[in-house]
Amino acid sequence: MTKKFYVTTAIPYVNASPHIGQALEFVQADVIARYHRLLGDDTRFLTGTDENAHKNYLVAKEQNIPVEDFVEKHTNEFLGLLERLQISNDDFIRTTDQRRHWPGVYEFWQKAIENGDIYKKKYEGLYCVGCEAFVTGKDLKEGLCPVHQKPPEKVSEENYFFRLSKYQKELEELISTDELRVIPESRKNEVLSFIRSGLEDLSISRDRKRVPWGIPVPDDSSQTIYVWYDALTNYISALGYGSEDESLFDKYWPANVHVIGKDIVRFHAVYWPAFLLSAGLPLPKQILVHGFFTVEGQKMSKTIGNVLNPIEIIDEYGTEALRYYLLKRGALFTDGDFSVKRFEEIYNADLANGLGNLVSRVAKLCEKSKLKFVLSEPRSCIKENEKLDAYKFNEALEEIWKKIAKLDKFIDEKKPWELKSAKLRDVLSFPIEEIRKIGVLLEPFLPETAKKIQKRFAGPEIRSAEPLFPRIK
Numbered sequence: 412m413t414k415k416f417y418v419t420t421a422i423p424y425v426n427a428s429p430h431i432g433q434a435l436e437f438v439q440a441d442v443i444a445r446y447h448r449l450l451g452d453d454t455r456f457l458t459g460t461d462e463n464a465h466k467n468y469l470v471a472k473e474q475n476i477p478v479e480d481f482v483e484k485h486t487n488e489f490l491g492l493l494e495r496l497q498i499s500n501d502d503f504i505r506t507t508d509q510r511r512h513w514p515g516v517y518e519f520w521q522k523a524i525e526n527g528d529i530y531k532k533k534y535e536g537l538y539c540v541g542c543e544a545f546v547t548g549k550d551l552k553e554g555l556c557p558v559h560q561k562p563p564e565k566v567s568e569e570n571y572f573f574r575l576s577k578y579q580k581e582l583e584e585l586i587s588t589d590e591l592r593v594i595p596e597s598r599k600n601e602v603l604s605f606i607r608s609g610l611e612d613l614s615i616s617r618d619r620k621r622v623p624w625g626i627p628v629p630d631d632s633s634q635t636i637y638v639w640y641d642a643l644t645n646y647i648s649a650l651g652y653g654s655e656d657e658s659l660f661d662k663y664w665p666a667n668v669h670v671i672g673k674d675i676v677r678f679h680a681v682y683w684p685a686f687l688l689s690a691g692l693p694l695p696k697q698i699l700v701h702g703f704f705t706v707e708g709q710k711m712s713k714t715i716g717n718v719l720n721p722i723e724i725i726d727e728y729g730t731e732a733l734r735y736y737l738l739k740r741g742a743l744f745t746d747g748d749f750s751v752k753r754f755e756e757i758y759n760a761d762l763a764n765g766l767g768n769l770v771s772r773v774a775k776l777c778e779k780s781k782l783k784f785v786l787s788e789p790r791s792c793i794k795e796n797e798k799l800d801a802y803k804f805n806e807a808l809e810e811i812w813k814k815i816a817k818l819d820k821f822i823d824e825k826k827p828w829e830l831k832s833a834k835l836r837d838v839l840s841f842p843i844e845e846i847r848k849i850g851v852l853l854e855p856f857l858p859e860t861a862k863k864i865q866k867r868f869a870g871p872e873i874r875s876a877e878p879l880f881p882r883i884k
């Protein structure tokens with residue numbers, strides 16, 4: 412029986428152009444999706460944009476642009492990036508989509524009401540607009556939000572609350588037993604200690620006078636649904652949850668893995684599963700948490716002006732080179748660093764020399780030999796990959812590059828340029844078959860390059876062509 416596999420990225424809010432960290436997340440999720448398609452799993456890959464964020468509204472107002480136009484413009488930039496990165500998502504959900512997204516949010520809210528988990532309460536607290544969350548004294552550093560370096564606002568209003576406290580024991584049990592697996596372990600421990608410190612009920616609506624952009628609370632248009640309650644629901648609304656046709660939802664939910672950044676672990680590993688439990692829905696199986704990118708050793712920030720636009724890197728070096736760097740250096744469980752010098756070093760060493768050189772070397776030898784080769788099916792090499800199952804993208808790549816190094820050594824030792832016909836065919840057949848397999852193994856990581864290699868080494872005759880990765884001088 413075919414297995415189903417459902418993978419998602421977080422949906423970024425669109426108050427600015429995409430940056431390198433989002434490119435990293437798209438590429439990671441794309442590798443996971445492509446790998447599962449390669450295994451023959453019935454795979455669905457979702458991404459999208461969080462257009463209802465209050466931050467979008469605030470920046471649009473600041474720039475004097477109608478919010479609708481503002482989010483449209485940035486969402487189009489994200490769509491452009493997905494295309495340039497060759498991301499193979501099956502679907503793209505926008506949270507302003509009243510036909511596709513809103514019915515799922517309403518249904519989700521309704522289920523929590525029926526379960527007695529939503530109530531109204533007067534509330535006074537400190538609110539960080541950047542985080543779109545209420546914060547307490549222990550979240551602050553010298554009175555400022557440590558993420559946004561701004562003091563929180565004092566907010567006093569009547570909101571709807573979600574009975575998060577009710578789910579504390581259950582969540583602790585589910586996460587500590589890996590029933591809901593948070594990867595890596597360090598993030599899991601962080602979540603567990605947050606849960607064990609005591610869960611308080613969560614405000615899940617805002618006064619619509621203060622937050623007029625977003626989805627109104629059903630039957631109470633004086634309130635806007637808290638953007639996280641709305642945004643998280645994209646993972647099921649995109650599958651038709653709450654609509655007339657729930658067949659995709661029935662087929663693909665629960666998600667096998669949500670790929671997210673380290674700044675939103677609490678929302679995905681605590682709030683989201685609690686909302687799902689309340690609605691009586693199954694929980695995602697895994698939450699994969701990646702680190703951030705620094706640029707030339709520095710934290711990316713608008714003030715420093717070092718926010719890296721992935722499109723510029725693609726224009727300069729190509730999609731596959733960026734994908735390779737992100738997967739190799741975006742060390743999953745820590746932070747990665749983007750440095751132009753390192754980027755060019757890795758490009759020349761691994762892509763121009765390692766892979767590119769092997770492919771043109773063997774192709775030239777084949778062309779010169781004028782031999783025809785009877786080749787076996789390279790897709791027989793597809794099997795479950797332990798490294799990819801553990802999301803160790805860089806280690807999975809290292810294994811392929813070890814094969815490349817071995818083949819280079821093989822050719823150096825066998826000296827095919829000194830051999831004639833029958834013996835030459837024997838010696839060349841091995842690297843040809845191996846390169847054909849590499850062409851398959853690279854599919855999840857470097858889909859364009861994989862295609863080129865497969866085409867060039869399709870046989871029976873093999874000819875050389877332009878280099879896969881021209882050297883950077």
Ligand SMILES: [Zn+2]
Binds near residue numbers: 542558559
């Ligand atoms: Zn903040």
